[in-house]
Structure formats: C-alpha cells, structure tokens
Amino acid sequence: MIGILDSGIGGLTVARALSDRLPDYNMVFFGDTARGPYGSKSAEIVTDCTLRGIDFLLNRGSEIIVIACNTASCLAGERVTERFDIPIFEAVTPAAELSVEISEKSGIGVIGTRAVIDSGAYEKKIRELDPRARVCSAACPLLVPLVEEGWLRKPETRMIVKKYLHPLKVRQIDTLIMGCTHYPILKKIIQRKIGKRVSLIDSSTTVAEKVRQFLEQHPETDDLLGKEGETEFFVSDLTEHLKKAAKVTFGRNVLLKRIEH
Numbered sequence: 283m284i285g286i287l288d289s290g291i292g293g294l295t296v297a298r299a300l301s302d303r304l305p306d307y308n309m310v311f312f313g314d315t316a317r318g319p320y321g322s323k324s325a326e327i328v329t330d331c332t333l334r335g336i337d338f339l340l341n342r343g344s345e346i347i348v349i350a351c352n353t354a355s356c357l358a359g360e361r362v363t364e365r366f367d368i369p370i371f372e373a374v375t376p377a378a379e380l381s382v383e384i385s386e387k388s389g390i391g392v393i394g395t396r397a398v399i400d401s402g403a404y405e406k407k408i409r410e411l412d413p414r415a416r417v418c419s420a421a422c423p424l425l426v427p428l429v430e431e432g433w434l435r436k437p438e439t440r441m442i443v444k445k446y447l448h449p450l451k452v453r454q455i456d457t458l459i460m461g462c463t464h465y466p467i468l469k470k471i472i473q474r475k476i477g478k479r480v481s482l483i484d485s486s487t488t489v490a491e492k493v494r495q496f497l498e499q500h501p502e503t504d505d506l507l508g509k510e511g512e513t514e515f516f517v518s519d520l521t522e523h524l525k526k527a528a529k530v531t532f533g534r535n536v537l538l539k540r541i542e543h
C-alpha cells in the first residue's frame with residue numbers, strides 16, 4: 283500500500299497524480315485537517331505532526347510513504363527520511379531536480395507557503411544540484427485559502443497571483459516551481475501571470491513520477507504493494523466545507539473518513 287501524507291486536502295493533487303500513473307495500486311491518504319494548514323507553523327510542530335501522520339499510515343499497512351505536503355517536506359523531510367527504513371518520498375527533491383534539468387540558467391523561481399520559503403529548503407537542494415543556479419523565491423500565503431474557497435476564476439485571485447509573481451517576473455526567471463500542493467489548481471492563472479516563456483514545474487506530478495520510476499526500478503518493493511485499486515482517504519477533522527474543497531483539489535468527488543488522531 284502507498285501511504286500519502288498531507289497537512290489537509292491539498293495533497294489530493296498528489297493522490298490524483300499517483301492514481302493517474304499507478305491506477306491499480308492500493309493507496310491510503312491521510313490529511314491532517316485538525317492541525318493543518320502547516321504553512322504558518324514552526325518546524326517543531328510540523329515535524330511532530332509529520333511523524334504522527336507517518337505512524338498512522340504505517341499502522342494502516344503502508345510499505346512506502348509519500349509526503350505530499352511541501353511544507354512537511356521542507357521542514358521535516360530530512361529528519362523523517364533518516365528515521366524510517368522504508369522508502370519515503372518528499373516533494374522537494376523531484377521538483378528541484380527537474381528545475382535544474384530544464385532551466386536555461388537565467389533563473390529558477392520558487393513559490394510556496396511562508397514556511398516553505400523561510401526554510402530555504404528548495405534553494406539548498408537546487409544549489410546542491412547546480413551550485414551556479416540563480417534562485418529567487420516568493421511566499422504566497424493567500425493562495426491556499428483562495429483555492430480552498432474555490433476562488434479559481436475571480437479577478438481578486440488573478441490580482442493576488444500577479445502581485446506575488448511580480449518580483450520573480452522582474453528577475454526574468456525561466457522556470458518556476460509551484461512548491462505547494464494547492465498551486466496546480468491555479469496553474470492557468472500562474473502561467474498567464476508569469477508569462478508563457480516560463481516553464482512551470484508542478485511538485486505534485488514530479489513526486490508522483492518519481493514514485494512511479496522508483497517502483498519500476500525496484501521490483502522487490504513493487505512486489506510488496508497491493509494492486510487491487512483500493513483507495514481510502516482519512517482526515518483528522520471533517521466539515522462540509524472541507525468536502526467541497528477536497529472535490530476542488532482531487533478533481534472529482536472523494537469520500538473522506540474522519541478518524542481520531
């Protein structure tokens with residue numbers, strides 16, 4: 283079983299990307315809606331919540347874990363991958379790898395929650411891969427609530443995206459990492475505002491692709507995973523509004539089950 287961990291329902295973009303690539307694989311999703319959003323929290327809290335979320339997914343029978351949440355990946359990724367001896371995938375590395383591969387060197391932009399940007403984790407990873415890379419980043423804290431409100435076509439959303447992207451646009455980046463589970467939902471607006479010559483990297487599809495490639499190259503792990511196409515979605519709190527927001531991020535109706543956590 284593939285375990286997918288998120289701070290809430292944004293990580294359903296990753297669940298969707300995984301189920302598009304690995305439709306038969308059994309998956310269990312956990313969104314920590316009682317404690318999320320993580321994007322404004324400290325590293326200590328996010329690490330603690332991430333460890334607890336992974337424990338839950340292991341108890342449900344996960345043999346591999348995907349940390350869908352960029353904030354958890356940046357703030358807790360290294361610590362948790364060291365702690366468990368099963369494959370754990372985080373969202374930062376695959377997106378950073380693709381950015382250095384496709385950037386034509388005029389600059390890589392990163393957008394994410396405040397915690398993602400303040401952590402500097404994307405810059406660090408990109409510079410490890412290419413020490414000459416020019417990286418500029420911008421925190422976009424209003425985009426998560428706008429997506430969860432379903433404000434996908436509002437002029438206010440377009441205006442806010444434009445304002446957030448302005449500092450990256452003036453620095454003439456050629457590649458932009460959408461380092462947040464929710465941003466793929468705003469992809470069209472982001473592309474329009476940053477300009478069509480900038481390549482967008484969607485961290486939900488890059489991590490899903492990394493998992494697919496890993497399983498192809500590691501049949502010993504692949505053989506452990508059930509392939510009956512069963513999926514379960516758990517959250518630590520549930521409201522009518524969350525059900526609607528989950529439909530926006532998953533792209534179709536999804537049955538969320540609330541668990542004590």
Ligand code: DGL
Pocket residue numbers: 288289290292293318319320321322350351352353354394395398426461462463464
């Ligand atoms: N899932 C988070 C991320 O990708 C966004 C929501 C939150 O702040 O928890 O960074």
